[in-house]
Amino acid sequence: MQNPDTTTIFGIRAVIEAIQNEKSIDKVFIQKGLSGHLFQELQQQLSSSDYNISYVPVEKLNRMVKGNHQGVVAKISPVEFQELESLVESTLNKEKAAFFLLLDQVDDVRNFGAIIRTAECCGVDGIIIQKKGGAPVTADTVKTSAGAVFNVPLCKVDHIKDAVYYMQASGIKVVAATEKTEDLLYTKDLSQPLALVMGNEGKGITPSVLKSVDEKAKLPLQGTIGSLNVSVACGAFLYEVVRQRL
Incomplete structure (x- = not known):
């Protein structure tokens, strides 16, 4: 899902789709101790490139977004980066x-x-x-x-x-x-x-x-x-x- 702040997305599937669609992701915040099959799929996607990842307490994620973040929040750049x-x-x-x-x-x-x-x-x-x-x-x-x-x-x-x-x-x-x-x-x-x-x-x-x-x-x-x-x-x-x- 996406916040009113269009640079923030949350939910494991939403972040996976953003990676697969080659969105410019600035940083991924992941809840400490997160596990599960879908999370393992996210980890595989994140390993495909050098993403900036921060493992944080769930309280931080709760402050960042209002909604079911599933333990994952990502910041997407509103601009495209050049080579x-x-x-x-x-x-x-x-x-x-x-x-x-x-x-x-x-x-x-x-x-x-x-x-x-x-x-x-x-x-x-x-x-x-x-x-x-x-x-x-x-x-x-x-x-x-x-x-x-x-x-x-x-x-x-x-x-x-x-x-x-x-x-x-x-x-x-x-x-x-x-x-x-x-x-x-x-x-x-x-x-x-x-x-x-x-x-x-x-x-x-x-x-x-x-x-x-x-x-x-x-x-x-x-x-x-x-x-x-x-x-x-x-x-x-x-x-x-x-x-x-x-």
């Missing part, structure tokens, strides 16, 4: 310099939506997220992005580092937004084909990803607080790219 390779190829065929945004486990839905909105305003060619660990694309994401989520191509990859390597192999410079550098953003040449990496709200960019980028850059902070909200920082970085390309 990274085809998106990069088509973007590089355009006259303007490519401009991608890589989000390394940004997990707050509203931050995610705000970033998508700013990215759309700045002409970003695509946003790449990780299959696990980041914020899902939900109704809240759509609302916070003011609908921009339908205008910016989105891609999912197993690991952000894979996307970094693919960008580099395609002739795209990868720049990480991080406080772990002495280089200010305003000293960087951002006019060439570019992929910008933003990190998690609390942990920042994953160390292995940080080691693999071409350059690092930070914003000058004049106050006593050591960091900006990730969506605000992302906006500052994106608009510096816009400024340099005008």
Whole structure:
């Protein structure tokens, strides 16, 4: 069955059908200790791909939906995700310099939506997220992005580092937004084909990803607080790219 929130489905058979129809499933919530023949069929379907699964108490499922969830609730993305390779190829065929945004486990839905909105305003060619660990694309994401989520191509990859390597192999410079550098953003040449990496709200960019980028850059902070909200920082970085390309 489906909730009024069209990104939520529940019931074992409904989730199986969603998988079989290749719906873009962000996350599956399964009741701890669930068993039975139909559940075994669901497990077989889930094993066909790398789904983001969370085993939770039944109370959580009861709060998520009103109805007979049968111990299973799934979140379906309201947008279709694109293949990274085809998106990069088509973007590089355009006259303007490519401009991608890589989000390394940004997990707050509203931050995610705000970033998508700013990215759309700045002409970003695509946003790449990780299959696990980041914020899902939900109704809240759509609302916070003011609908921009339908205008910016989105891609999912197993690991952000894979996307970094693919960008580099395609002739795209990868720049990480991080406080772990002495280089200010305003000293960087951002006019060439570019992929910008933003990190998690609390942990920042994953160390292995940080080691693999071409350059690092930070914003000058004049106050006593050591960091900006990730969506605000992302906006500052994106608009510096816009400024340099005008």
